[in-house]
Amino acid sequence: MKTAGAHRVRAAAPDDWSAIARTHQQCWMEAYRGHLPDRVIDGRKGPEFETLWEQRVLSSNEGPVCVAEDPEGTIAGFASGGPLRADLPGYDGELVTFYVVADSQGRGLGTEMFAFIFAGMKSARYRYLVAQVLASTPAGGFYRRLGGHVVEQRHFDYRGVGVSANYFVVR
Numbered sequence: 001m002k003t004a005g006a007h008r009v010r011a012a013a014p015d016d017w018s019a020i021a022r023t024h025q026q027c028w029m030e031a032y033r034g035h036l037p038d039r040v041i042d043g044r045k046g047p048e049f050e051t052l053w054e055q056r057v058l059s060s061n062e063g064p065v066c067v068a069e070d071p072e073g074t075i076a077g078f079a080s081g082g083p084l085r086a087d088l089p090g091y092d093g094e095l096v097t098f099y100v101v102a103d104s105q106g107r108g109l110g111t112e113m114f115a116f117i118f119a120g121m122k123s124a125r126y127r128y129l130v131a132q133v134l135a136s137t138p139a140g141g142f143y144r145r146l147g148g149h150v151v152e153q154r155h156f157d158y159r160g161v162g163v164s165a166n167y168f169v170v171r
């Protein structure tokens with residue numbers, strides 16, 4: 001168990017799925033509003049996040065999942081790792097989700113959760129941890145701060161919108 005101020009970072013439990021889904025929807029809106037059209041932001045509804053997380057927390061063999069919770073048990077962040085989804089030859093693992101609610105950012109929770117997922121992925125024998133970052137957002141600053149660097153830039157269609165992504169790698 002790790003602490004970041006009053007919060008603690010721990011492995012997600014099966015009954016966390018509903019709270020993670022709610023937090024994911026909140027973070028999705030906070031992080032990408034203004035970077036993606038409103039119709040894309042608002043097009044992802046609660047049930048989509050619920051389906052995603054109900055399945056994911058029951059699939060512990062897919063890779064590590066952790067949450068950061070405050071002393072009252074409210075989830076302020078979450079992260080997950082798993083096999084790399086993009087076709088990037090030579091690379092294997094991915095930081096699939098990684099979010100801290102806006103009010104709790106800048107307190108070290110991201111650093112603690114990244115360390116949790118990184119350790120879990122190394123235990124599962126992944127050699128690399130790749131993070132896909134929407135290029136217009138500032139999140140790349142987090143990975144650069146950890147010594148990560150961009151190994152690929154790609155443009156693709158996301159729900160009908162042309163987007164640019166940077167792929168950061170932290171070894």
Ligand SMILES: CC(C)(COP(=O)(O)OP(=O)(O)OC[C@H]1O[C@@H](n2cnc3c(N)ncnc32)[C@H](O)[C@@H]1OP(=O)(O)O)[C@@H](O)C(=O)NCCC(=O)NCCS
Pocket residue numbers: 027031098099100101104105106107108109110111112131132133134137138139140141142145
């Ligand atoms: C990226 C994110 C998870 C980082 O969480 P956090 O709890 O704020 O991170 P930390 O407090 O541990 O910050 C660690 C360091 O990274 C830097 N950092 C964090 N987020 C940053 C950002 N968006 N831009 C630039 N630097 C950032 C911090 O300044 C800090 O550096 P310091 O120690 O020199 O002050 C959080 O900003 C977030 O949820 N962003 C929105 C969602 C998102 O973009 N997720 C990543 C998808 S790939």
